[in-house]
Amino acid sequence: MTTLHAVAGYLPGLATAQLQFQTLVFESAGKRLEVALPVLTPEQTRQLAGRVRQASRLHLKTMTVSQIVAVVDTAIARLLDPSDPYRQQCDQLLPIVTGYDAEMVRLGLTSLFKTFRAPQLQRFVAEDFANPKMLDEFQPRPKGGLAKAFGPELLVHSWAGNVPALALWSLVCGLLVKAGSVGKLASSEPVFAGLFARLLAEVHPPLADCLAVVWWKGGDEAQAATLFAEADTVLAYGGNDALDAIRRQLPVTTRLLPFGHKLGFALVGREALDTLRAPATARLAAHDVTRYDQQGCYSPHVFYVERGGPVSPREFAQHLASELANLQHRFPRRPLALEDAAAVAGWRQQRALHSLSSDAGGLIGDADAAWGVAYSERLRPLAPTALNRSIEVVAVDALEDVVPQLGASRAYLQTAGLAVAPARLFQLSQLLGAAGATRIAALGAMTSPEAGWHHDGRFNLLDLVRMVKIEQSAELAADRLAPYAD
Numbered sequence: 001m002t003t004l005h006a007v008a009g010y011l012p013g014l015a016t017a018q019l020q021f022q023t024l025v026f027e028s029a030g031k032r033l034e035v036a037l038p039v040l041t042p043e044q045t046r047q048l049a050g051r052v053r054q055a056s057r058l059h060l061k062t063m064t065v066s067q068i069v070a071v072v073d074t075a076i077a078r079l080l081d082p083s084d085p086y087r088q089q090c091d092q093l094l095p096i097v098t099g100y101d102a103e104m105v106r107l108g109l110t111s112l113f114k115t116f117r118a119p120q121l122q123r124f125v126a127e128d129f130a131n132p133k134m135l136d137e138f139q140p141r142p143k144g145g146l147a148k149a150f151g152p153e154l155l156v157h158s159w160a161g162n163v164p165a166l167a168l169w170s171l172v173c174g175l176l177v178k179a180g181s182v183g184k185l186a187s188s189e190p191v192f193a194g195l196f197a198r199l200l201a202e203v204h205p206p207l208a209d210c211l212a213v214v215w216w217k218g219g220d221e222a223q224a225a226t227l228f229a230e231a232d233t234v235l236a237y238g239g240n241d242a243l244d245a246i247r248r249q250l251p252v253t254t255r256l257l258p259f260g261h262k263l264g265f266a267l268v269g270r271e272a273l274d275t276l277r278a279p280a281t282a283r284l285a286a287h288d289v290t291r292y293d294q295q296g297c298y299s300p301h302v303f304y305v306e307r308g309g310p311v312s313p314r315e316f317a318q319h320l321a322s323e324l325a326n327l328q329h330r331f332p333r334r335p336l337a338l339e340d341a342a343a344v345a346g347w348r349q350q351r352a353l354h355s356l357s358s359d360a361g362g363l364i365g366d367a368d369a370a371w372g373v374a375y376s377e378r379l380r381p382l383a384p385t386a387l388n389r390s391i392e393v394v395a396v397d398a399l400e401d402v403v404p405q406l407g408a409s410r411a412y413l414q415t416a417g418l419a420v421a422p423a424r425l426f427q428l429s430q431l432l433g434a435a436g437a438t439r440i441a442a443l444g445a446m447t448s449p450e451a452g453w454h455h456d457g458r459f460n461l462l463d464l465v466r467m468v469k470i471e472q473s474a475e476l477a478a479d480r481l482a483p484y485a486d
């Protein structure tokens with residue numbers, strides 16, 4: 001077995017000799033990776049936060065948004081270059097850390113990085129700010145006066161590790177609002193954030209001290225409290241229990257922006273189910289199921305498929321099963337931990353018992369396949385599957401009948417995939433939006449959000465800033481004190 005070594009994190013101003021390390025070991029596809037993670041003392045954490053805060057005041061907050069976009073674009077261009085050492089490290093290390101198929105990771109990273117090039121970043125800013133110059137200087141407001149957006153002095157990120165390179169989203173958001181950033185690594189994916197921080201420092205050295213990447217073992221409340229006490233705002237990803245624990249640790253004056261568990265689903269209309277379109281639709285659906293084994297918040301759990309087309313919902317489920325089998329050959333599912341394997345086995349057993357008791361469907365495919373399709377002839381409420389390529393297909397008489405089934409999951413709704421004709425797109429989107437969904441995507445694109453998407457229906461950048469307004473009365477009063485005043 002080949003053994004590789006990596007040092008995680010990014011700690012400007014702290015020499016290696018000053019640090020203690022803990023090693024995490026990852027193994028996949030005959031390769032072993034030993035990752036050394038820095039363990040800071042509370043005092044080192046406070047010093048690091050102060051250094052990042054001060055550096056961002058001196059350097060990051062004096063840059064224009066256009067300059068920041070140019071820096072990020074340069075870094076992203078390198079990550080899109082297969083010959084660049086940073087991209088090569090991503091392609092080599094992330095499959096070992098996550099266990100995902102190397103080709104799936106490579107394609108997924110390329111798709112992700114493409115959404116952070118300069119044109120996409122400019123759209124990202126424009127989504128939240130009609131006048132992006134408001135991030136640089138006071139700008140006139142239509143109703144009078146002027147306003148400027150100020151980002152946090154110190155933005156703390158707490159990342160999950162379910163999807164490779166998840167940290168990129170929040171790090172770029174922090175840069176665009178000119179916030180000094182300290183990110184906390186997830187033990188399940190401790191590689192990418194440190195690589196990206198080092199790349200940014202190399203591309204634009206003045207940013208070298210404007211961000212840091214740290215780690216501590218889960219449950220270390222003392223270390224967490226030390227960093228959270230330094231933050232103006234905390235961006236946190238993860239399970240709802242973990243987010244609740246973070247909320248209870250924060251000072252009352254610190255803002256928390258949490259991103260927790262979500263449920264994705266899709267609606268397939270009868271117009272997508274003729275003999276030509278149905279296999280292609282199933283192929284797109286299978287890609288959304290396969291990508292990162294449904295670990296993303298945008299991944300589908302249930303496909304509601306409409307009756308009345310030339311291809312029945314059961315036949316669509318069989319097409320989907322065939323496509324998942326094909327993708328298993330191209331992108332093998334990662335080996336499952338014991339807990340995950342038990343969850344998949346339990347889900348299969350539950351669905352098999354349901355089909356026997358109700359005569360309403362059944363499991364499609366071999367019991368030992370690395371994917372599972374459960375089919376139901378009866379309308380069922382939206383519910384999570386066991387993930388890891390476990391998907392449910394539910395037949396419905398009309399797609400509109402699905403909406404009442406979403407009520408119990410309203411707090412967890414996010415992405416809805418649609419395969420319908422134009423005449424139905426806006427009608428169904430209105431119903432799904434009212435039910436709680438925040439993103440409508442095409443099948444095949446559910447797991448590839450567009451640049452600047454409103455994560456969980458919120459603003460990426462506006463949620464991070466505070467608006468400072470110069471009222472018109474202050475303008476007029478200043479005018480009366482000018483040398484040219486009468």
